[in-house]
Amino acid sequence: MALPGQLHLPWGLWAPKMPRLMEPFAGSSCSHARDQSLKPQIAAPQLATNNPTLSTVALEKPFCVFDSSLYPNKSYVIYLYAMKESASAISSLVTDNSSKPLDSTFHQTSGGQLGPYKAALFNVPSCASLPKFADVRDVDKVSDVLKQYLFRVGDDGTCLYDPNFRAVCNPPLAADTTYRFKYVLVDSKEGIMKDQTLWSDPIRTRRAKLPLKIDTWPGRRSGDMIVIASILSVLVFLLLAGFLASVSSAVITDEEEIKQAALEKDVLGEN
Numbered sequence: 001m002a003l004p005g006q007l008h009l010p011w012g013l014w015a016p017k018m019p020r021l022m023e024p025f026a027g028s029s030c031s032h033a034r035d036q037s038l039k040p041q042i043a044a045p046q047l048a049t050n051n052p053t054l055s056t057v058a059l060e061k062p063f064c065v066f067d068s069s070l071y072p073n074k075s076y077v078i079y080l081y082a083m084k085e086s087a088s089a090i091s092s093l094v095t096d097n098s099s100k101p102l103d104s105t106f107h108q109t110s111g112g113q114l115g116p117y118k119a120a121l122f123n124v125p126s127c128a129s130l131p132k133f134a135d136v137r138d139v140d141k142v143s144d145v146l147k148q149y150l151f152r153v154g155d156d157g158t159c160l161y162d163p164n165f166r167a168v169c170n171p172p173l174a175a176d177t178t179y180r181f182k183y184v185l186v187d188s189k190e191g192i193m194k195d196q197t198l199w200s201d202p203i204r205t206r207r208a209k210l211p212l213k214i215d216t217w218p219g220r221r222s223g224d225m226i227v228i229a230s231i232l233s234v235l236v237f238l239l240l241a242g243f244l245a246s247v248s249s250a251v252i253t254d255e256e257e258i259k260q261a262a263l264e265k266d267v268l269g270e271n
Contacts, residue, residue, distance in 0.1 A: 038065055040080075040181040040200040043150050047136070052205045055172035056154040059181060062197065063149075064127035066185045069195040075188040080120035082153055083112040085178035085202050091115035092199065094184055099193045101186050106160065106171050112179065119153050121168045124185070153181065154205075176207035 041060045043051055048058035062078065070076060079101050081094045087109075094116050095101050102116065109117040131149045135141040159169035173179060180202060185195040 038062075039198045040183055042200075042203055047146060048150060048152075052173075052203060054175040054206050054208055056152050057173065057179065057181070057203050057205065058150050058152045059200075061122075061125045061149060061151055062183045063125045063130065065183070065197065066124060066195050067127055069185055070124070076124050076194065077186050077188050078120075078122055078124055079118055079184040079186055080122075080151065080153070081116040081182045081184065082119040082173075082179055083109070083116040083199075084174075085180060087113060087115050094182060094196070095193050100191055101184055101193050106169055111171075111174060116182065118168055119170050119181075120151060122151065153179075173205050175205050178202045178204045 040062070043058040043060055045051065051058045059080075066076075066078075079094075081102075083092065091114060093102075102118070104115060104117045106112070106117050106119075109115050111117075125148070131145045135145045153170065154173035156170040157172055159165045159167070160171045180199040182199050183197045184193055186192065187194050
């Protein structure tokens, strides 16, 4: 159980003073991940607004999920795999016959179309040092807390085109596309998978809106209405300009007539 004031973790932990971000999984959060049928979860809206985006998905890191698979004096890391929902079930395996995790890349799998690709590698989140809810409300600490608690898939827009990039590439996801994700616990020294979650439920990135369907402030007018309003504005401007030109011309004409009449009067007076 989390200490008072600690951030509640949807993997099964409960923090007093903070509402549940989503329903936890059945059973103890520190049980074997496969026994518990745990899956990666999309981040709660309280922590990640506008999620998913067109090209990213923010997931909760697997706090306390693999604790029963961790042994003293051993070093572990977490691999995060991603694949498109359209990939076949046969190609959803993330290890070879010797239980070594695959190093398939975004390019090799056509962005997850042909099977899972490794999207991230990070340290096992510590169940003993959970993020604190109080820090989420601290402007100076909230960024670090969210980085500790969440991982954003698709957050690297440059690694695909950097010839010198050697780390795990986490390129942007495709818009309006359904993905699944999986966490894998790997023994760093042996390079062998020790545990894994199930594949996540389908998570779909957002669809890009067509220009004619984009709502604008104020009034939430469509693209057609914006065009019509622009044309009307131009017509009003032209009419106003024409009216001002007419008024100006009439004023100038009147002034010239007055000057001409005064001049004729002066001439007649001299005669």
